[in-house]
Amino acid sequence: MQAHLQYLxxxxxxxxxxxxxxxxxxxxxxxxxxxxxxxxEDGATHQMLEDLSLMRTLPNMTVMSTSDDTQTxxxxxxxAKYEGPVYLRLxxxxxxxxxxxxxxxxxxxxxxxxxxxxxTVIGTGVTVAEAIKAMQILKQEGINIRVVxxxxxxxxxxxxxxxxxxxxxxxxxxxxxxxxxGLGSAxxxxxxxxxxxxxxxxxxxxxxxxSGKAEELLEYFxxxxxxxxxxxxx
Amino acid sequence: xxxNDIEELKKRAKxxxxxxxxxxxGAKSGHPGGSLSxxxxxxxxxxxxxxxxxxxxHDEARDRFVxxxxxxxxxxxxxxxxxxxxxxxxxxxxxxxxSNLQGHPDMNKIPGVDFxxxxxxxxxxxxxxxxxxxxxxKRGIRVYCLLGDGEIEExxxxxxxxxxxxxxxxxxxxxxxxxxxxxxxxxxDVMSPYxxxxxFKSFGFYAIKIDGHDIExxxxxxxxxxxxxxKPTAIIxxxxxxKGVSFMENQVGWHGKAPNDEQYKxxxxxxxxxx
Numbered sequence: 001m002q003a004h005l006q007y008l009x010x011x012x013x014x015x016x017x018x019x020x021x022x023x024x025x026x027x028x029x030x031x032x033x034x035x036x037x038x039x040x041e042d043g044a045t046h047q048m049l050e051d052l053s054l055m056r057t058l059p060n061m062t063v064m065s066t067s068d069d070t071q072t073x074x075x076x077x078x079x080a081k082y083e084g085p086v087y088l089r090l091x092x093x094x095x096x097x098x099x100x101x102x103x104x105x106x107x108x109x110x111x112x113x114x115x116x117x118x119x120t121v122i123g124t125g126v127t128v129a130e131a132i133k134a135m136q137i138l139k140q141e142g143i144n145i146r147v148v149x150x151x152x153x154x155x156x157x158x159x160x161x162x163x164x165x166x167x168x169x170x171x172x173x174x175x176x177x178x179x180x181x182g183l184g185s186a187x188x189x190x191x192x193x194x195x196x197x198x199x200x201x202x203x204x205x206x207x208x209x210x211s212g213k214a215e216e217l218l219e220y221f222x223x224x225x226x227x228x229x230x231x232x233x234x
Numbered sequence: 235x236x237x238n239d240i241e242e243l244k245k246r247a248k249x250x251x252x253x254x255x256x257x258x259x260g261a262k263s264g265h266p267g268g269s270l271s272x273x274x275x276x277x278x279x280x281x282x283x284x285x286x287x288x289x290x291x292h293d294e295a296r297d298r299f300v301x302x303x304x305x306x307x308x309x310x311x312x313x314x315x316x317x318x319x320x321x322x323x324x325x326x327x328x329x330x331x332x333s334n335l336q337g338h339p340d341m342n343k344i345p346g347v348d349f350x351x352x353x354x355x356x357x358x359x360x361x362x363x364x365x366x367x368x369x370x371x372k373r374g375i376r377v378y379c380l381l382g383d384g385e386i387e388e389x390x391x392x393x394x395x396x397x398x399x400x401x402x403x404x405x406x407x408x409x410x411x412x413x414x415x416x417x418x419x420x421x422x423d424v425m426s427p428y429x430x431x432x433x434f435k436s437f438g439f440y441a442i443k444i445d446g447h448d449i450e451x452x453x454x455x456x457x458x459x460x461x462x463x464x465k466p467t468a469i470i471x472x473x474x475x476x477k478g479v480s481f482m483e484n485q486v487g488w489h490g491k492a493p494n495d496e497q498y499k500x501x502x503x504x505x506x507x508x509x
Contacts, residue, residue, distance in 0.1 A: 012353075041263045041329040043337035045304065045352030212331030220331060 053181025302357020355388025384416025399438025446471025
């Protein structure tokens with residue numbers, strides 16, 4: 001198999017990842033770029049919206065999706081030391097730097113940003129910066145929410161999700177990925193079993209992507225700060 | 235409409251190349267190099283060889299074309315527009331959010347596109363299905379599949395090649411756009427597919443090597459393919475990536491990059507000079 005672009009690694013190679021990486025529990029790291037609609041102009045064939053879903057169901061696999069430069073640098077070094085298969089999802093779009101250089105993270109532990117109680121917006125990858133923007137806009141209007149940067153999708157941070165569901169009025173997930181099988185589904189699974197709560201899933205709603213500029217597509221698929229603000233207020 | 239005059243076909247190829255540059259410049263992204271390299275092949279197929287009618291893009295009896303190297307979408311769109319499937323003025327809207335002209339061909343949005351492609355390596359399998367279907371239903375359809383020379387590094391292509399000869403698909407004609415460059419360098423450096431003709435022969439194909447910019451040679455090869463019985467044909471077309479625009483020719487950097495305004499003007503000027 002000659003995967004010309006990184007996004008192909010998990011789609012085309014799914015069976016090989018299942019049977020030659022995860023089942024024998026090989027120490028393989030898969031870092032795949034070009035995830036999500038933010039690939040932009042190339043269009044649907046090149047916009048992988050199902051990778052978190054595909055990788056999350058595989059036993060032995062750890063699944064990560066980082067939100068900025070600092071976190072990505074940390075993750076690459078960290079997974080190199082980690083024993084076992086890891087999938088690291090990366091996007092093509094240049095995104096704002098959220099964390100100071102040298103910030104420490106922990107695999108499997110989400111980052112809570114802010115402590116508002118009006119709602120929790122859980123993001124991953126490119127949507128974390130949008131969620132933080134939404135939090136700032138809402139603050140100016142007197143609505144205090146919190147953001148969770150869920151950089152590890154599996155194992156997911158159950159304690160943090162349950163804590164936020166208990167402390168805040170609503171849970172919103174937002175991802176540049178299908179709402180089926182990814183971050184939103186993972187959060188729903190945790191809450192359904194541990195702390196039943198209403199969850200609003202923002203993401204690609206059972207459709208393929210399309211051509212356009214990355215920023216236009218975030219707007220088209222309602223993944224920008226403005227849409228997160230509207231959803232919090234709903 | 236079948237144009238037999240070589241000079242007329244050359245003029246068509248020139249118009250198609252201009253459309254490619256218009257489209258990629260309008261999109262500010264896309265793949266000019268591998269689009270320009272296959273412009274002559276598409277011209278002969280759509281203006282001379284294929285049994286098609288632009289007013290009936292869904293006619294079941296039409297010949298089929300699968301652009302397996304889907305990133306050459308600007309070449310296919312420009313050919314279809316020039317052939318009358320849609321307005322050539324649409325080309326500049328390539329890749330825009332409100333346009334049907336997706337970055338890679340979408341059969342459900344664009345009239346004349348016979349199959350959706352873009353993820354490399356899959357088109358020949360689809361073309362096999364079309365050719366086999368035609369044989370089973372005795373429709374007499376010919377199926378053409380254009381592959382990139384970098385694309386044939388994909389394993390699925392060779393599984394499909396094995397199937398095509400196993401099912402004796404003599405109504406199938408594969409064309410390899412052998413421009414010798416792929417996104418990361420020369421095909422030899424990345425993962426050499428050579429000797430391409432010998433590989434197809436050993437997979438049971440009748441194989442011909444031609445100059446992929448010589449209209450007469452392309453026409454003759456496609457006509458020869460129609461006479462081959464009991465096996466599929468592979469035409470290995472030696473081409474130049476970026477053909478027709480001097481500063482894009484044989485430059486790997488023009489695989490997936492749009493010209494800026496100045497480069498665009500220069501490219502159009504050069505293309506218009508072609509006799």
